[in-house]
Amino acid sequence: MDVRIDNVRKEFDRFAALNDVSLDIRSGELIALLGPSGSGKTTLLRLIAGLDFPTSGAIYFGDEEASRKTVQERNIGFVFQHYALFRHMTVAENIGFGLKVRPSATRPPRSEIRRRASELLDLVQLSGLEGRYPSQLSGGQRQRVALARALAIEPRVLLLDEPFGALDAQVRRELRRWLREIHDSTGHTTVFVTHDQEEALELADRVVVMSQGGIEQVGTPDQIYDDPTSPFVYGFIGDSSELPVKVENGQVWLEDRAIGLDASGVSDGEALLYFRPHDIELLDGCGGCVAGTVAASRRVAGMRRVELEVGGSRHRVELELPTEQAAAEKSRIAFRPKRWKLFPIAGRSGAHLPRAA
Amino acid sequence: MASSATTLRMAGARNASAVRFRDPTSELPVAKWVLISIALVFLAMVLFLPLFAVFSEALRRGWQVAFTAISEPDAIAAVKLTLLIAAIAVPLNCIFGVAAAWAIAKFEFKGKTFLTTLIDLPFSVSPVIAGLVYILLFGTGSFLGPLLNSWGLQVLFAVPGVVLATIFVTFPFVARELIPLMQDQGTGDEEAAISLGASGWQAFWYVTLPNIKWGLLYGVLLCNARAMGEFGAVSVVSGRLRGETITMPLQVEILYNEYNFVAAFAVASLLALLALVTLVLKALLERVYGRDHAATARH
Numbered sequence: 141m142d143v144r145i146d147n148v149r150k151e152f153d154r155f156a157a158l159n160d161v162s163l164d165i166r167s168g169e170l171i172a173l174l175g176p177s178g179s180g181k182t183t184l185l186r187l188i189a190g191l192d193f194p195t196s197g198a199i200y201f202g203d204e205e206a207s208r209k210t211v212q213e214r215n216i217g218f219v220f221q222h223y224a225l226f227r228h229m230t231v232a233e234n235i236g237f238g239l240k241v242r243p244s245a246t247r248p249p250r251s252e253i254r255r256r257a258s259e260l261l262d263l264v265q266l267s268g269l270e271g272r273y274p275s276q277l278s279g280g281q282r283q284r285v286a287l288a289r290a291l292a293i294e295p296r297v298l299l300l301d302e303p304f305g306a307l308d309a310q311v312r313r314e315l316r317r318w319l320r321e322i323h324d325s326t327g328h329t330t331v332f333v334t335h336d337q338e339e340a341l342e343l344a345d346r347v348v349v350m351s352q353g354g355i356e357q358v359g360t361p362d363q364i365y366d367d368p369t370s371p372f373v374y375g376f377i378g379d380s381s382e383l384p385v386k387v388e389n390g391q392v393w394l395e396d397r398a399i400g401l402d403a404s405g406v407s408d409g410e411a412l413l414y415f416r417p418h419d420i421e422l423l424d425g426c427g428g429c430v431a432g433t434v435a436a437s438r439r440v441a442g443m444r445r446v447e448l449e450v451g452g453s454r455h456r457v458e459l460e461l462p463t464e465q466a467a468a469e470k471s472r473i474a475f476r477p478k479r480w481k482l483f484p485i486a487g488r489s490g491a492h493l494p495r496a497a
Numbered sequence: 498m499a500s501s502a503t504t505l506r507m508a509g510a511r512n513a514s515a516v517r518f519r520d521p522t523s524e525l526p527v528a529k530w531v532l533i534s535i536a537l538v539f540l541a542m543v544l545f546l547p548l549f550a551v552f553s554e555a556l557r558r559g560w561q562v563a564f565t566a567i568s569e570p571d572a573i574a575a576v577k578l579t580l581l582i583a584a585i586a587v588p589l590n591c592i593f594g595v596a597a598a599w600a601i602a603k604f605e606f607k608g609k610t611f612l613t614t615l616i617d618l619p620f621s622v623s624p625v626i627a628g629l630v631y632i633l634l635f636g637t638g639s640f641l642g643p644l645l646n647s648w649g650l651q652v653l654f655a656v657p658g659v660v661l662a663t664i665f666v667t668f669p670f671v672a673r674e675l676i677p678l679m680q681d682q683g684t685g686d687e688e689a690a691i692s693l694g695a696s697g698w699q700a701f702w703y704v705t706l707p708n709i710k711w712g713l714l715y716g717v718l719l720c721n722a723r724a725m726g727e728f729g730a731v732s733v734v735s736g737r738l739r740g741e742t743i744t745m746p747l748q749v750e751i752l753y754n755e756y757n758f759v760a761a762f763a764v765a766s767l768l769a770l771l772a773l774v775t776l777v778l779k780a781l782l783e784r785v786y787g788r789d790h791a792a793t794a795r796h
Contacts, residue, residue, distance in 0.1 A: 191691075191692065211692050212695070217692070218692040220689060224686050224689035225689075226689070226690075226704055228708070237690070237693055238693035238694050238695075241695040241699045289693065290693075293693055293694055
């Protein structure tokens with residue numbers, strides 16, 4: 141089932157939680173909504189589900205307009221962060237609930253409901269726990285039951301709101317792999333919300349990075365990591381270092397020194413240089429490089445993390461160096477980013493404006 | 498000798514350190530016992546003694562006299578009326594209370610705070626005033642009273658008035674009990690239910706109601722106790738027609754004013770017994786509720 145979100149806006153008491161968001165989700169895709177808290181990702185998920193209604197804009201399921209339909213009519217499966225299992229029902233009753241409440245014309249007989257429940261329990265690898273109550277399960281087991289319950293109604297779209305947010309790291313990794321397997325075997329169109337970038341990058345076919353009620357970038361995990369299109373995405377996904385620089389005549393300048401990066405095609409003006417702390421080459425001498433004094437150096441597992449004070453303004457950048465690299469405090473290090481990106485600082489120096497004569 | 502003295506001193510030192518390092522939240526044994534005794538004496542004076550007095554006074558001339566007093570037609574009529582009022586007021590307030598708590602706990606709307614305050618009104622207003630309000634509403638000088646009268650419905654100084662006054666006074670019990678409980682539970686379970694295709698009514702019946710059942714039962718018990726024991730508001734609107742609008746608390750007062758002490762205390766003991774049964778039920782429920790709650794508390 142394709143899902144198309146068309147210029148959706150959602151306001152809570154005049155505060156816009158979502159600003160005219162558009163997104164195409166392809167059938168069978170596993171897509172992650174990733175962003176910091178308050179970025180609108182959960183709001184978007186609840187709008188798709190029909191638990192909230194957009195202030196303006198439309199949501200399509202396939203060709204049909206779904207945004208004015210109730211949550212019951214949309215036939216979605218929703219998995220909540222805190223499971224929301226019915227605590228007075230057994231695991232089997234929880235899973236069968238969506239079938240039990242159907243109108244009598246479409247309700248399967250009781251034995252069929254029971255059979256479906258144990259089938260789904262097999263799928264989520266919890267066979268034999270039919271008679272347990274939610275309070276007798278671990279967090280990971282509860283979330284599996286919640287997923288089985290959502291799948292029982294054969295939803296057109298599966299929506300998960302921070303499904304692993306309340307679990308500890310190891311269970312989370314395990315469930316992540318397992319969700320991918322379930323997705324591949326059932327083929328549901330799946331949208332999940334997370335603030336954990338590792339989760340999004342590892343699990344999703346495509347990642348939607350959100351910030352302040354808008355979509356920053358949509359792309360495969362590789363695109364998002366290798367080719368961020370905005371400073372926000374560069375800073376939010378993975379580690380990054382930034383340096384305020386100036387672009388002039390196709391060269392990148394740090395204060396009064398060219399640092400040996402080719403910026404032809406970029407208009408002149410002030411800009412921010414972004415690069416990954418590990419994606420650099422160390423240099424001996426310094427004709428066209430960034431040089432600085434080591435301000436702090438920490439050994440973190442298999443690498444050395446160094447804070448470097450650069451230039452007269454002593455701007456700090458972070459680097460990741462191999463552990464065998466000496467990096468005593470106050471010593472000097474020179475480097476050049478291997479892969480990097482420039483984002484003009486709009487408005488401050490008129491980077492995109494024609495220069496006044 | 499010397500060595501035993503040392504042992505003693507060491508034991509003393511150990512004791513001293515034991516006292517110094519006792520559980521920081523506990524009191525000295527002396528303080529504990531003083532506090533407990535004060536509480537017990539107070540309870541005895543204020544609760545047990547009066548209760549004992551009621552029963553002993555009722556039985557002063559023996560079981561038979563007491564039994565005759567409560568099997569008099571007027572007394573039986575009073576018992577019947579009290580049970581009838583409870584049977585009407587409690588279910589109605591149960592429905593009102595659940596509806597009000599549902600609205601307040603699960604939805605956002607303007608005037609919510611005002612509604613919450615309004616629900617507390619019967620707690621803060623003297624029952625006598627509540628009764629007087631009904632006199633104003635349905636009395637001969639009012640608009641509603643004569644109108645209803647012309648349709649053949651007598652509200653004041655009749656059973657409907659007594660029932661209305663009781664409903665007013667006992668209104669907050671169920672709602673007050675449920676609002677914090679339902680607010681605490683949030684709307685997650687209901688959202689899960691409707692996302693699985695349940696209608697609003699199904700979500701309430703299969704999910705909300707089981708989640709609140711113990712709290713609801715507890716509220717109903719309190720509501721019932723008050724409905725049976727209400728004096729002030731009922732006394733104002735009842736008109737004291739013997740055998741017709743006299744409830745048990747009113748019957749006690751009437752008998753007492755007639756210096757019929759044994760009969761008064763006999764009816765009073767019956768009322769006290771009803772209250773005791775309610776309390777025992779409540780204690781039992783709290784036990785089950787507590788266990789139930791611990792087992793299914795939110796994760």
